[in-house]
Amino acid sequence: MRRGYSTITPAVVHALSRRTFARALGWTDYKQSVTRTQLLDLVLLIAGTTRTLFAVVTRYFGFSHQTARPAVRANLGSRDQLTARLVDALRGVARFTRRDRTRRWTCAIDVHYVPF
Incomplete structure (x- = not known):
């Protein structure tokens, strides 16, 4: 029997995540220095590597962390708006059917109160 392999790569996950968040969050460019x-x-x-904004910006981007901070802050909005947008993004990815939305689900959530 042939061994199967997964076609899901980190690049596929990253592209799907970027497209989903772009639609759901509605972020815009920050001045001319940082694109959406x-x-x-x-x-x-930051989420995938659990590193700080400073560490990620200095390693992967051509702008400073002092530019990145206000860029992220300007696009976040209020906590309620962000929560609603992230829930919409999750629903868009999950694409639950009517039956799935009404049935009971078991879910495990890992909560950390100490930031990295």
Whole structure:
């Protein structure tokens, strides 16, 4: 029997995440120095590598952390807006059917109160 392999690569996951967040969050370019795509990549790299904004910006981007901070802050909005947008993004990716939305789900959530 042949051994199967997964076609899901980190690049595929990153591209799907970027497209989903671009639609759901509605972020815009920050002045002329930081594009929307760079902002989304920045946030995804911070989440994926669990590194600080400073560490990610100095390693992967051509602008400073002092530019990145206000760029992210300008696009975040309020906590309620961000939460609603992220929930919409999750629903868009999950694409639950009507039956899935009404049934009970077991979910495990790992909570950390100490930031990295």
